[in-house]
Amino acid sequence: MPDPFPGPDHRRAPLLDALRCYREADFAPFSTPGHKRGAGADPELRELLGSDALASDIPLGGGIDDSHFTGDTLGAAERLAAAAWGADRAFFLLNGSSAGNHAYLLAALNPGDEVVVARDIHKSLLVALILTGARPVYVAPRLHPTLDVGLGVAAADIAAALDAHPAARLVAVVSPSYCGVPSDLAAIARVAHERGVPLYVDEAWGPHFAFHPGLPPSAMASGADGAVVSTHKVLASLTQAAILQVRGDRIDPERVATTVGMANTTSPSVTILASIDACRRQMALFGHALLDRAIVLAEDARTRLRALPGVDVLGADRLGTDAYDRTKLVVDVHGLGMTGFQVERALRERFRVQPEMSDLAGVICLVSVADTTESIGRLVAAFAALADERRPPAEQGATPRSSGAVLTAGIPALSPRDAFFAPSRAVPLRDAAGEVSAELVIPYPPGIPILAPGDVVSAEAVAYLERGAAHGMYVSGAADPTLGTLRILA
Ligand SMILES: Cc1ncc(COP(=O)(O)O)c(C=O)c1O
The missing domain is CATH 3.40.640.10 (Type I PLP-dependent aspartate aminotransferase-like (Major domain))
Structure with a gap:
């Protein structure tokens, strides 16, 4: 009979096998970590993680392998x-x-x-x-x-x-x-x-x-x-x-x-x-079938969410392209009269549904190999309840979903490294246009830098950040996360 798995044998899992052997061998550990397979761990930690998780928390060298990694x-x-x-x-x-x-x-x-x-x-x-x-x-x-x-x-x-x-x-x-x-x-x-x-x-x-x-x-x-x-x-x-x-x-x-x-x-x-x-x-063994199911579930969610008043969801058709990660649900909630931040809060607090991220325009939800018709049903039902309560959109022309509209191209005034290590000072954000940024300014998520060290600060970037800060956008990287001030090169 021909081998059903020609090439590398993906039924094997060397690290899992070695972990199982280690667990079964019942070593007396005189090595890291100090909790020694959970024996010394805080009882609540042990209760929450489970004693198996702690017993499997072992090092590679001096754990499943000897301390010189000879097992490879x-x-x-x-x-x-x-x-x-x-x-x-x-x-x-x-x-x-x-x-x-x-x-x-x-x-x-x-x-x-x-x-x-x-x-x-x-x-x-x-x-x-x-x-x-x-x-x-x-x-x-x-x-x-x-x-x-x-x-x-x-x-x-x-x-x-x-x-x-x-x-x-x-x-x-x-x-x-x-x-x-x-x-x-x-x-x-x-x-x-x-x-x-x-x-x-x-x-x-x-x-x-x-x-x-x-x-x-x-x-x-x-x-x-x-x-x-x-x-x-x-x-x-x-x-x-x-x-x-x-x-x-x-x-x-x-x-x-x-x-x-x-x-x-x-x-x-x-x-x-x-x-x-x-x-x-x-x-390697089941990815095609598992992803098939995830894609079908995500497409079903996309269709049902789009049918709700005030809700739209990105898709290959909207983008006019064939290539798109169909497991992503990039949901535009502008038509609900809410920001994405407000929708995330409502989904979390009222419906116990947690999106991956929110921004001013909407929320992003991930569908994975773990999802089921039931989990998708909870997501759609929560959005349906919000759609029932929708208000007229407060403001037309939402702030950009991503930082796309203010992303700059070209060559910075200084390399990120030179700017990062150069002397700098803080100025009110509104006075920073035309100066050279000393810091990373990254609205999070999606984690895309609006400003990098060495960039000349554009008026558009200042306007985007002021508007985002006013709506409660979370900013990482900046010394002043409220964006009252920005550090520029001295
Ligand atoms: C495009 C991109 N690259 C890299 C990373 C970093 O990934 P990780 O969180 O696995 O370190 C992220 C995280 O969100 C990301 O969005």
């Missing part, structure tokens, strides 16, 4: 993950995709190097620019003409930036966006590679793409040289779990291994690592 259990699990996602090498990350962004850019760039970067980058890529001292050439994402949603960066814009900056050493883009919109990664890879430049994709929100043809093509399948995926975000691994993937040798994989070792903790949590291993097995 992690390596075996990473090789299976590389095969599942179509990469040459995979590195398990314990600080989310943030660690992957830091590690890849530290491997790919030297201080002072130019890097072509999509402007809708996440805070962690900006931190990577500060760490490396590289100089970004920002490329703005295209915007939908009416929806105020980013459409990803265009390959032609990347090509133009590379032609204007032939010394650039890397192209780095975020795809898909927080709203689920991918860039045309195959076209971007082509224009980058034609110029001898590697492509890195922050695919934090696309760990499931590799496992279903109804989702956008994954970064690895599109020819990217490196990509990071947050398996914890939409797949079933534990919070903080992510994978950095590399293909080819435009960037030396051994250098990436070194920088992953710098970005990761030296005390990796076996529970998080084992959850990545389990997630890989689940996706």
Whole structure:
């Protein structure tokens, strides 16, 4: 009989196997962590986590492996993950995709190097620019003409930036966006590679793409040289779990291994690592069927939510594109006469439904392999109750959903690193236009920087931030999170 699983045997889960062996061996631990399999833990912690979770909270070295890692259990699990996602090498990350962004850019760039970067980058890529001292050439994402949603960066814009900056050493883009919109990664890879430049994709929100043809093509399948995926975000691994993937040798994989070792903790949590291993097995064996169900449920929710008065939901049809992460429900609540912040509060407090995020225009809800007709029913029923109570919209022309309308392209006055370390002073936000920002200003979520260290502060950015602050937008990065003041270069 032919082997039903040719190639790598995805039924195996080396880290789970090793964890089980460790548990069964009943070692007397004279090693970290100090709670020693829960024996010394606070009783309430033990009650809430369960004694099994604490008993499985053991180190990699000196735990499932000896203290010199001679078993290479992690390596075996990473090789299976590389095969599942179509990469040459995979590195398990314990600080989310943030660690992957830091590690890849530290491997790919030297201080002072130019890097072509999509402007809708996440805070962690900006931190990577500060760490490396590289100089970004920002490329703005295209915007939908009416929806105020980013459409990803265009390959032609990347090509133009590379032609204007032939010394650039890397192209780095975020795809898909927080709203689920991918860039045309195959076209971007082509224009980058034609110029001898590697492509890195922050695919934090696309760990499931590799496992279903109804989702956008994954970064690895599109020819990217490196990509990071947050398996914890939409797949079933534990919070903080992510994978950095590399293909080819435009960037030396051994250098990436070194920088992953710098970005990761030296005390990796076996529970998080084992959850990545389990997630890989689940996706490799059953991903297609599980995602099929998630997509059907999400499309059903989209249809039923759109049928409610005052509610709209983004979709491939609204965007006029084929490629869209159909598991995302980006819900526009403007027609309910409420901000997204108010809707999130009502969903949480009155209906015990928790969206992923809210902004002025709406809320984003994630549908995953865990959802059922029942969970979708609760979500739709909660929105239906809010739609029944709707008021006329207070204000036409909602503030942009994302920061899209105020994202700037071009070259900052200073590199993020130089600006981060330069002397600075605080001024009232309204006086900051025309000055150089000393800090990151990131409305959260979605975590896209409106201002980065080194950017010239535009009048549009000031207006956007003033308006967001007035509506209770949560801002990360800025020294004054109320945005009464902004730090500018002295
Ligand atoms: C585009 C993007 N990249 C990276 C990250 C960081 O991911 P993690 O939270 O897994 O570190 C996020 C988090 O929201 C993100 O949205």
